[in-house]
Amino acid sequence: MAGVDVDVQRRARLTDKEIHAVQQLVDTSTDADGVRPLSEHVMLHLRHGGDEPTRNLLVWRGDDLAGYAHLDITDVVAGASAELAVSPSHRRQGVGHALVRALIADAGDGRLRLWSHGVHAGAKALAESMGFKQERVLWQMRRSLFAPVPAPEWPPGVDVRTFVVGQDEDEWLQVNNRSFAQHPEQGGWTLDDVHMRENEPWFDPAGFFLAEKAGHVVGFHWTKVHGARSSNSSHPHDHDPIGEVYVVGVDPSMQGQKLGPALTLRGLQHLRALGLPQVMLYVDDENTNAIGVYERLGFAKWDVDICFRQQ
16 A cells, blocks of 8 residues: 555644544554553653654544654754654555655655554564664663662762752753763753653652762662553543653762662662552663663563664
8 A cells, every 4th residue: 555645744843633643543553562662762852843943744544644754854863853743544545655655755864763562563674675774772671660679879978869859850860861871862961851751740849769979969860650541631541650761870980889779779769669560661682781681680581662763
């Protein structure tokens, strides 16, 4: 069905009606596939209509939104990246192919990356049929919180406290960007990225831990609780809440002192105290050191996200 003529509409920002239609498409796709087709980063920006210079691509069939794609062209080093979703009732009708062709055209320089969340045979077939090959794999790991959580052992001189909104953003941002200087997504955050998450309903400073030494932040563990209830009341999509090791970072000055594992355990203690049954995290499959640390803390591989690159 790749040759079917499909009209792809492009938007810099979405209207409230379009945002609602995309959220409904995401919900129906999640129900059908068992995994959400768009990342948290995309969903955050989607709720606000999108941010330039990112682009939104839509395919309508009558009043039904048949497909949606999000294109991020801000990474001048790695190239543009995209995520897309096709409504289950409109699959195998050329919608996915049309969206990918439009994404390739809009990316412009032949360095487009496509993300597939979960091992989705249809997404893999679509990517490979259009000349993409697997480049990167992101593991989702999980751990039961019914199992004991050992007490953290802190390096000498380190104290731990929780994040204070309106006080800690700037220093935390500096430590985060130093910690993840080589990371393709986490290392280039701005204050706007922090403030956007502070405004999310899941944000809780009581689960955001900062390690300090000599009065300066040297590491952190930002936890998250999500999945309890969709913000779309017309389609509740309820399921058991799960904790997340959202991000753990250690300043380069403290590397090798086992501060990361200690901070991870402190966050697990917090999530366990909330009565949550399990916790999840994401890690690159090539980051074998981090995987080893998480396995020693009781985590095991659960699922994967796959990045395909245009060849």
